[in-house]
Amino acid sequence: MPNPISNTTKGTGPVIVVEELRKRYGDIQAVDGISFEVDRGEVFALLGPNGSGKTTTVEIIEGMRSADSGRATVAGIDVSKNPNAVKQLIGVQLQSSAFFEHLKLAELLRMLGSIYRAKVDPEPLLEAVDLAERRSASFRTLSGGQKQRFAIAASLVNDPDVVFLDEPTTGLDPQARRLIWDLAKTWKREGRTVVLTTHYMEEAEELCDRVAVMDSGKIIAMASPAQLIDQLIGRGFHREQEVRLATLEDVFLDLTGRTLREF
Amino acid sequence: MLAKPAVYLTWWSIKMWSRDRAAMFWTFFLPLVIMVIFGLLNFGELGKVDVGIVDRADNEASKNFIEGLTRIDALRITTGTADAERAALADGKRDLVIALPEDLASAPGGSEIVAWYHGSRQTEARLGLTVMQSAVDELNFAITGAERVVTLTEEAVEARDLGYIDFLMPGVIGMAIMQLGLFSVAFSFVTMKREGVLRRLLATPLNPTSLLIAQVITKLIVVVIQTVILAAVAVFLFGAEFAGNFFAVLLAAAMGGAVFLAMGFAVSGWARTEQQAAPLANIVSLPMMFLSGVFFSRDVLPDILQRITDFLPLTYLVEAIRGMTVEGDTILMQWPNFLGLAVWLVVAFVIANRTFRWE
Numbered sequence: 203m204p205n206p207i208s209n210t211t212k213g214t215g216p217v218i219v220v221e222e223l224r225k226r227y228g229d230i231q232a233v234d235g236i237s238f239e240v241d242r243g244e245v246f247a248l249l250g251p252n253g254s255g256k257t258t259t260v261e262i263i264e265g266m267r268s269a270d271s272g273r274a275t276v277a278g279i280d281v282s283k284n285p286n287a288v289k290q291l292i293g294v295q296l297q298s299s300a301f302f303e304h305l306k307l308a309e310l311l312r313m314l315g316s317i318y319r320a321k322v323d324p325e326p327l328l329e330a331v332d333l334a335e336r337r338s339a340s341f342r343t344l345s346g347g348q349k350q351r352f353a354i355a356a357s358l359v360n361d362p363d364v365v366f367l368d369e370p371t372t373g374l375d376p377q378a379r380r381l382i383w384d385l386a387k388t389w390k391r392e393g394r395t396v397v398l399t400t401h402y403m404e405e406a407e408e409l410c411d412r413v414a415v416m417d418s419g420k421i422i423a424m425a426s427p428a429q430l431i432d433q434l435i436g437r438g439f440h441r442e443q444e445v446r447l448a449t450l451e452d453v454f455l456d457l458t459g460r461t462l463r464e465f
Numbered sequence: 466m467l468a469k470p471a472v473y474l475t476w477w478s479i480k481m482w483s484r485d486r487a488a489m490f491w492t493f494f495l496p497l498v499i500m501v502i503f504g505l506l507n508f509g510e511l512g513k514v515d516v517g518i519v520d521r522a523d524n525e526a527s528k529n530f531i532e533g534l535t536r537i538d539a540l541r542i543t544t545g546t547a548d549a550e551r552a553a554l555a556d557g558k559r560d561l562v563i564a565l566p567e568d569l570a571s572a573p574g575g576s577e578i579v580a581w582y583h584g585s586r587q588t589e590a591r592l593g594l595t596v597m598q599s600a601v602d603e604l605n606f607a608i609t610g611a612e613r614v615v616t617l618t619e620e621a622v623e624a625r626d627l628g629y630i631d632f633l634m635p636g637v638i639g640m641a642i643m644q645l646g647l648f649s650v651a652f653s654f655v656t657m658k659r660e661g662v663l664r665r666l667l668a669t670p671l672n673p674t675s676l677l678i679a680q681v682i683t684k685l686i687v688v689v690i691q692t693v694i695l696a697a698v699a700v701f702l703f704g705a706e707f708a709g710n711f712f713a714v715l716l717a718a719a720m721g722g723a724v725f726l727a728m729g730f731a732v733s734g735w736a737r738t739e740q741q742a743a744p745l746a747n748i749v750s751l752p753m754m755f756l757s758g759v760f761f762s763r764d765v766l767p768d769i770l771q772r773i774t775d776f777l778p779l780t781y782l783v784e785a786i787r788g789m790t791v792e793g794d795t796i797l798m799q800w801p802n803f804l805g806l807a808v809w810l811v812v813a814f815v816i817a818n819r820t821f822r823w824e
Contacts, residue, residue, distance in 0.1 A: 264668055286670040289670040296665060296668060300657075300661040300662045301665065302481055303485075304484040305480070313474075317470050317473075
């Protein structure tokens with residue numbers, strides 16, 4: 203079903219605009235006045251250590267939390283004023299997702315689709331995350347990696363313009379991580395905007411057009427990975443070790459192959 | 466255009482519920498087992514024979530006669546006017562009623578003691594009559610030696626067949642509704658909250674009310690099915706009385722279901738884990754199971770406790786259903802119990818609204 207609102211998100215220019223966002227939990231200023239924009243079709247990452255405010259920032263943009271002050275808009279819609287209109291446009295993969303018991307994976311996707319008033323064909327979604335053979339399984343019986351992949355399939359039921367992935371590859375084996383990276387690249391080709399948070403720098407380097415580095419609720423650097431690296435080198439930094447032509451992960455993938463191990 | 470998400474969610478939640486084996490057990494199997502066990506025990510047949518005596522003679526002979534009867538262990542003797550005792554017999558509170566004539570032991574041609582008994586309680590009545598016959602013989606001997614001057618005439622009275630199952634059925638239906646409302650919602654929502662299912666739904670444009678509506682409709686459908694099954698078993702297997710309008714009973718059941726569902730939401734709002742929800746739901750439900758007249762009449766409770774338990778939601782529900790099935794009451798005749806349920810519905814809804822959280 204074509205999304206009637208998605209017309210407004212076509213073209214160029216920023217799809218997400220965040221201005222002076224602040225959020226406080228007790229004594230902790232989780233988000234401390236941050237501003238950034240994400241362009242349409244861009245893959246953008248929030249990087250930072252645990253507790254730096256990445257997840258809180260993303261959840262405010264997703265309409266799941268309210269900000270103390272500041273503004274976040276998606277496709278020109280103010281999240282705090284019309285959260286459901288924003289939620290209709292976006293797909294969300296939470297750090298830890300759970301789904302109804304007693305429904306099969308394929309049914310869960312159709313059920314979620316009905317919330318967006320969309321008729322969902324679960325097969326291509328399950329195939330995209332290599333779970334087609336588990337279509338009749340229940341979510342609880344999946345392994346950790348399979349749960350993560352299903353959560354990503356579930357974020358696509360409404361054919362979203364913007365996909366939010368919160369630490370999508372944490373705890374995954376290299377094969378599953380590659381699968382998710384390939385998915386993100388496909389979405390970019392399809393013109394979707396992808397916002398992700400991650401601890402893995404090679405993930406950000408592999409996928410992202412731009413990254414914002416967060417610490418203590420503030421953005422301390424924002425540019426493309428290449429620019430950030432150039433800036434660092436420009437400040438006189440050089441690695442102790444010679445750059446290797448292959449990494450241990452390349453070795454691992456060469457030895458074990460790229461196909462997924464759990465179905 | 467697709468239908469409202471709430472309609473779809475209701476459909477999915479019915480599907481989910483139908484696959485939940487544990488819910489099936491608690492909702493259908495357990496109440497049925499309880500009813501079958503208590504139905505087979507049939508407490509109504511236990512104990513003494515209830516004999517009512519109408520003393521029209523009120524003389525020394527009649528006083529001695531009654532005094533003699535009270536010493537017999539198998540009998541529980543009550544005295545009263547003819548009207549009162551016949552009414553008690555009709556209500557099933559007496560097994561046998563004896564009328565002593567005015568001319569007892571003084572009529573020249575001998576006098577007649579009339580015994581009315583509960584036509585459907587042959588066993589108790591026969592036992593009572595046998596005992597009574599020997600008492601009458603004793604009296605004869607005392608007055609005339611060997612000659613029979615008093616004879617006992619038996620006369621069966623058509624009375625309503627009210628047994629323990631008639632009392633039990635509305636009780637078990639009410640109890641099952643309470644358990645379903647309180648526990649199904651309390652547990653499933655706490656689980657969904659703890660696991661993050663509700664949080665995941667918060668990321669969708671789902672209106673929270675839609676989810677609540679879907680849950681409530683699903684559970685009310687279950688309440689109706691549950692009531693139908695329990696009533697069918699009680700009526701067709703145990704011959705329970707079902708005098709009132711069936712749909713009126715279902716309306717009372719649904720209303721009670723709504724009250725206990727709201728209480729279940731209140732519990733699930735307060736509790737963070739299933740370990741917190743379980744004791745709280747039990748604290749609410751256990752006292753009512755024993756104090757709201759489910760298994761035995763509240764008449765046996767001390768006065769003060771009777772007056773307090775008058776106001777319990779399960780009391781209103783059980784008494785509304787019982788009034789309909791046993792007495793054939795209409796909704797209008799049962800208005801105080803419906804009003805009680807309505808007040809509880811408002812109270813529970815307000816509490817649930819205050820305590821309910823999505824995360």
